[in-house]
Amino acid sequence: MRPVRVDPEEEAGKCVWCGFCEFVCPTYLAVRERAYGPRGRLRIILTAVDGDLTPTAFRAIETCLVCGACDEVCPVGINISSAIRAAKARIAAHI
Ligand code: SF4
Numbered sequence: 001m002r003p004v005r006v007d008p009e010e011e012a013g014k015c016v017w018c019g020f021c022e023f024v025c026p027t028y029l030a031v032r033e034r035a036y037g038p039r040g041r042l043r044i045i046l047t048a049v050d051g052d053l054t055p056t057a058f059r060a061i062e063t064c065l066v067c068g069a070c071d072e073v074c075p076v077g078i079n080i081s082s083a084i085r086a087a088k089a090r091i092a093a094h095i
């Protein structure tokens, strides 16, 4: 799927926190920690103040594979992987 240019906070703000996306996410399935799944990453995007990330939150965003599996199952149609890709790019621009 081609990447879509999105506003990460706007996409994260659409989440209804149902968790459907977690069970297709390879990184969530590997570690079973919410921060390492799509829902947790969207939560981090929403709660990061001025891009200020804890080391754990930073690692959670960085370890996303941007595989797009989560996009396919989200009932709200959130561009999750594009939001995370944009968050990664923003982090990269500030380090
Ligand atoms: S794009 Fe990232 S969050 Fe979504 S399923 Fe793939 S690894 Fe998980």
Ligand code: SF4
Residues within 6 Å of the ligand: 014, 015, 016, 017, 018, 019, 020, 021, 022, 038, 039, 042, 073, 074, 075, 076, 077, 078, 080
């Ligand atoms: S499937 Fe969509 S609405 Fe549900 S938790 Fe994941 S991102 Fe949020």
